[in-house]
Amino acid sequence: xxSVLAGFIRALxxxxxxxxxxxxxxxxxxxxxxxxxxxxxxxxxxxxxLAKSEEEKSIHDRVFDQYFAPPALARREPxxxxxxxxxxxxxxxxxxxxxxxxxxxxxxDGMPPASAAQAGDPLRLAMAEAAHAVNVDSxxxxxxxxxxxxxxxxxxxxxxxxxxxxxxxGEESPSAQAEARMLAVARDNxxxxxxxxxxxxxxxxxRPATDAFLADVAVHRAIGRMSPYDMERMKQVVARLAxxxxxxxxxxxxxxxxxQLDLRRTLRANAGHDxxxxxxxxxxxRREKPxxxxxxxxxxxxxxxxxxxxxxxxxxxxxxxxxxxFAFSNRLKDVAGPLESLxxxxxxxxxxxxxxxGSTDYGQAWQDLHDRHWQTIDRRTTVLVLGDARSNGADxxxxxxSALAARAKRVVWLCPESASRWGSGxxxxxxxxxxxxxxxxxxxxxxxxxxxxxxxxxxx
Amino acid sequence: MNPVHVPGGLASIDAVTESLASVGxxxxxxxxxxxxxxxxxxxxxxxxxxxxxGKTDLAVSAAKALGFALLxxxxxxxxxxxxxxxxxxxxxxxxxxxxxxxxxxxxxDDADTLQxxxxxxxxxxxxxxxxxxxxxxxxxxAMEQPAGSVLLIDEVDKSEESFEALLLEVLSDYQVTxxxxxTIRAQVPPLVILTSNNTRELGDALxxxxxxxxxxxxxxDLERRVLRARVPDIADTLLHQLVSFVQGLRAGNIRKPPSxxxxxxxxxxxxxxxxxxxxxxxxxxxxxxxxxxxxxxAEVQNSLGPLTRQALAASVRAND
Numbered sequence: 001x002x003s004v005l006a007g008f009i010r011a012l013x014x015x016x017x018x019x020x021x022x023x024x025x026x027x028x029x030x031x032x033x034x035x036x037x038x039x040x041x042x043x044x045x046x047x048x049x050l051a052k053s054e055e056e057k058s059i060h061d062r063v064f065d066q067y068f069a070p071p072a073l074a075r076r077e078p079x080x081x082x083x084x085x086x087x088x089x090x091x092x093x094x095x096x097x098x099x100x101x102x103x104x105x106x107x108x109d110g111m112p113p114a115s116a117a118q119a120g121d122p123l124r125l126a127m128a129e130a131a132h133a134v135n136v137d138s139x140x141x142x143x144x145x146x147x148x149x150x151x152x153x154x155x156x157x158x159x160x161x162x163x164x165x166x167x168x169x170g171e172e173s174p175s176a177q178a179e180a181r182m183l184a185v186a187r188d189n190x191x192x193x194x195x196x197x198x199x200x201x202x203x204x205x206x207r208p209a210t211d212a213f214l215a216d217v218a219v220h221r222a223i224g225r226m227s228p229y230d231m232e233r234m235k236q237v238v239a240r241l242a243x244x245x246x247x248x249x250x251x252x253x254x255x256x257x258x259x260q261l262d263l264r265r266t267l268r269a270n271a272g273h274d275x276x277x278x279x280x281x282x283x284x285x286r287r288e289k290p291x292x293x294x295x296x297x298x299x300x301x302x303x304x305x306x307x308x309x310x311x312x313x314x315x316x317x318x319x320x321x322x323x324x325x326f327a328f329s330n331r332l333k334d335v336a337g338p339l340e341s342l343x344x345x346x347x348x349x350x351x352x353x354x355x356x357x358g359s360t361d362y363g364q365a366w367q368d369l370h371d372r373h374w375q376t377i378d379r380r381t382t383v384l385v386l387g388d389a390r391s392n393g394a395d396x397x398x399x400x401x402s403a404l405a406a407r408a409k410r411v412v413w414l415c416p417e418s419a420s421r422w423g424s425g426x427x428x429x430x431x432x433x434x435x436x437x438x439x440x441x442x443x444x445x446x447x448x449x450x451x452x453x454x455x456x457x458x459x460x
Numbered sequence: 461m462n463p464v465h466v467p468g469g470l471a472s473i474d475a476v477t478e479s480l481a482s483v484g485x486x487x488x489x490x491x492x493x494x495x496x497x498x499x500x501x502x503x504x505x506x507x508x509x510x511x512x513x514g515k516t517d518l519a520v521s522a523a524k525a526l527g528f529a530l531l532x533x534x535x536x537x538x539x540x541x542x543x544x545x546x547x548x549x550x551x552x553x554x555x556x557x558x559x560x561x562x563x564x565x566x567x568x569d570d571a572d573t574l575q576x577x578x579x580x581x582x583x584x585x586x587x588x589x590x591x592x593x594x595x596x597x598x599x600x601x602a603m604e605q606p607a608g609s610v611l612l613i614d615e616v617d618k619s620e621e622s623f624e625a626l627l628l629e630v631l632s633d634y635q636v637t638x639x640x641x642x643t644i645r646a647q648v649p650p651l652v653i654l655t656s657n658n659t660r661e662l663g664d665a666l667x668x669x670x671x672x673x674x675x676x677x678x679x680x681d682l683e684r685r686v687l688r689a690r691v692p693d694i695a696d697t698l699l700h701q702l703v704s705f706v707q708g709l710r711a712g713n714i715r716k717p718p719s720x721x722x723x724x725x726x727x728x729x730x731x732x733x734x735x736x737x738x739x740x741x742x743x744x745x746x747x748x749x750x751x752x753x754x755x756x757x758a759e760v761q762n763s764l765g766p767l768t769r770q771a772l773a774a775s776v777r778a779n780d
Binding site: 168 | 494512542550554661671672673674
C-alpha cells in the first residue's frame with residue numbers, strides 16, 4: 001500500500017472513523033482501479049470502501065478534503081521594502097537556491113497537489129518534502145509547531161543562509177546591511193510557509209488526537225466539578241458511550257425454547273411432506289425489552305449528575321429501553337413530556353425551574369410515586385434512583401420504599417456522594433440501602449455508564 | 461480464476477453512469493463508483509438510506525442495463541437457509557420412492573443376504589439426494605447463473621443476526637456447500653446488492669465486508685433529472701415548481717419527508733390532472749401523495765401558502 005493512502009487511513013482513524021486493515025486493502029485495490037487522476041472518482045471510491053455509516057461518511061468527506069488539499073503556504077503580506085528585495089545573489093549556490101525558494105509566488109489556490117507539482121511549483125514541493133522528512137504528521141499538540149518549523153527549516157538547509165546572515169549583520173557597510181535585511185526576510189518567509197503547512201497538518205492529525213485525549217480525561221473527571229466547556233465536550237462523549245452501550249445490549253430478543261414444539265407452525269411447515277414432521281418449529285420466548293423508571297432528585301447539589309444520567313438514558317431510548325422519568329425535590333413530577341419534545345438543554349432548564357426549587361423530601365416523593373404512578377412499576381421494571389438521600393430530616397418512608405423494591409425487578413441507587421459520607425447528617429442512604437439491589441457511588445461519566453450497563457445487563 | 465468477460469456497461473465509471481441512464485436510472489458519481497467497484501473488486505454493496513430513494517431500484521436497473529438475471533431475496537424475521545439457500549424437494553422424493561417401490565423391490569429381491577440387499581439399497585441413496593431433487597433458492601440460484609447475475613438482498617435489516625452470519629459465508633467466497641452433493645461455486649460471481657433501512661444496526665462484520673453506499677435525498681438538480689427521466693411528459697415550468705416545492709418541504713420539520721419515489725408519484729398525479737402550474741388548492745388536494753403521515757400533513761397545512769409561493773418564485777428565477 002502506498003504511503004499516501006496509509007497516511008490518509010491514519011488521518012481517518014485519528015478523526016474517529018474506524019477503518020480496518022482489510023478495508024485499507026480494499027481501498028488500495030479500489031485506488032489502483034480508479035487512479036489518482038479524477039478527484040471526484042477517487043473521493044467516492046475511497047468513501048465507498050472505507051466509510052461504513054452515515055457518520056463515517058461525513059468524517060471521511062471532511063478528512064479527504066483536508067488531506068488531499070494542496071500543501072498550505074502562508075499568505076504573503078506586502079511588507080515595507082519588500083518590493084526592492086528582488087532575489088539578490090550572494091554567490092553561494094546553497095543560499096541562492098533557498099532565496100529563490102523563499103521568493104516563490106503563491107500559485108492559484110485550490111490547485112490539487114499533483115498539478116502543483118506538475119506546474120513545477122518548487123516551493124510547495126520543497127516544503128512538502130521537508131515536512132515528510134521530519135515526519136510532521138506525528139504532531140500531537142499545537143505547542144509542537146515551533147519545533148517542527150525549526151526542523152523543517154533545517155531540512156531545507158537553512159544553516160548556510162543563517163551563517164551568512166550572522167556574518168553580514170556584523171559588518172558595517174550599507175551593502176552588507178542590505179544583504180542582511182534580504183536574508184532575514186527570506187528566512188522569515190520560509191518560516192511562515194513552514195508554519196502554515198504545520199498548522200494544516202495539525203488540523204488533520206493533531207487536533208482530533210488532542211480532542212480524544214481531553215475527552216478521555218473528562219470522562220474520569222468528577223461531574224460536579226466540570227466547567228461549562230467540559231460539559232459541552234461531554235455531550236459528544238456521552239453520545240459515543242451511549243452508542244457503545246446500545247450496541248452491547250441491542251442483540252436479538254428471541255430465545256429458542258429448546259424442546260418445546262410449536263405444534264401449529266410445525267404442522268404448517270410440513271403440510272407439503274404429507275404431515276411427516278421433517279422440519280420442526282420450536283416455540284420462542286421474546287426477551288423483554290429493558291424498562292427503566294428513572295427517579296431523579298433535582299435539587300441543587302445533584303442537578304449536574306441528573307443532567308448526565310438523563311443525557312445517557314435519552315441517548316439510549318428507543319433502541320434499547322422503555323423509559324419513564326420522574327423528577328422531584330419535594331413533589332414528584334413526570335418529566336418525560338418535555339424531555340421528549342424539547343431540545344435537551346431547554347428541557348433540563350424547564351425541569352429545574354419547575355421541580356427543582358423545593359426543599360428535598362424523599363418521603364413525599366415516594367408518596368407521590370405511590371399515589372400517581374404506581375402502575376408504571378411492575379416486576380419487569382428497573383428503578384434507577386439518582387440522589388444523595390438527604391431528606392432534610394423528613395420521614396424517609398421506608399415502608400413505601402420497601403414496597404417499591406418488592407414490586408420492581410431491581411432498584412439501582414446512584415449516589416453522587418462518596419461512600420464515607422453516606423449516612424452522615426441528614427442522609428438516609430444507609431436506611432434505604434437494604435432495599436436496593438445495587439448501590440453505588442457515581443461521580444464521573446464512566447460511573448454513570450457502568451451503572452446503566454449493569455441495569456441493562458439484568459435483561460440479557 | 462477464469463478471465464471473466466467484462467460487460468461494456470462496467471468498463472469504466474462513466475460507462476456505468478451511461479448504461480444506468482439508458483434504462484432511466486440517474487446515478488450520482490457515488491452510485492456509479494460503487495457499482496463499478498463492486499464488479500471489479502468482487503464485493504457486495506450495502507446500500508443504506510431512507511425509504512424511496514431508489515435503493516432497490518438500483519439493483520433492478522443494474523440488472524436491466526447489464527442484461528443480467530435479477531435474483532431477489534426479500535428478508536424478513538425468521539428467514540432461514542431453507543428459504544435463502546436451498547431445500548430438498550421432499551414431496552418429489554416421497555413420490556418417486558412410491559412409484560419406484562416395486563422396481564426397487566425387484567432389484568432387491570434377487571439378493572441372497574441382507575448384506576447384499578443393503579449395499580444395493582445404499583447405492584440408490586445418491587439418487588434421491590441429487591440435483592434432481594434440489595430446490596435452489598435465490599442465493600444458490602445466483603451462484604448458478606452462467607452469464608452473471610444481480611443478486612438483490614432486500615431489507616437485510618429485517619432479518620435476524622443468524623442470517624447475517626450465513627450471508628458472510630456465502631458472500632465472501634461466492635460458494636454454497638451442500639453436504640449431500642458438495643460445494644457449488646459460482647462460475648461468474650454475481651453482483652450483490654444489499655439494502656437496509658436501518659431499522660436495526662447491522663453487524664460490524666457484515667458492514668466491513670461490503671462496500672458501503674449511502675443514498676440520501678437528492679439535491680434539486682438531480683431530482684429534476686430523475687423526474688425528467690421518469691416522467692418525460694412533464695412541462696418544464698411545472699417540473700421546476702414541483703422540485704423546489706418538494707425541496708422546501710424536506711427542509712421543514714417533518715417526520716417522514718417525501719422521497720424521490722413520492723416526487724415521481726406526485727409528478728404523475730399532476731400530469732394526470734393536467735395542472736399547468738402549482739397553486740395552493742391543488743397542492744392541498746394532492747398533498748396525500750407526498751406525505752404519508754397524518755401529523756405531517758397537519759404540520760404543513762398552515763405553511764402551504766408560503767411554500768407554494770416560494771416554489772413559484774424559484775421557478776421564475778430559474779427560467780430567467
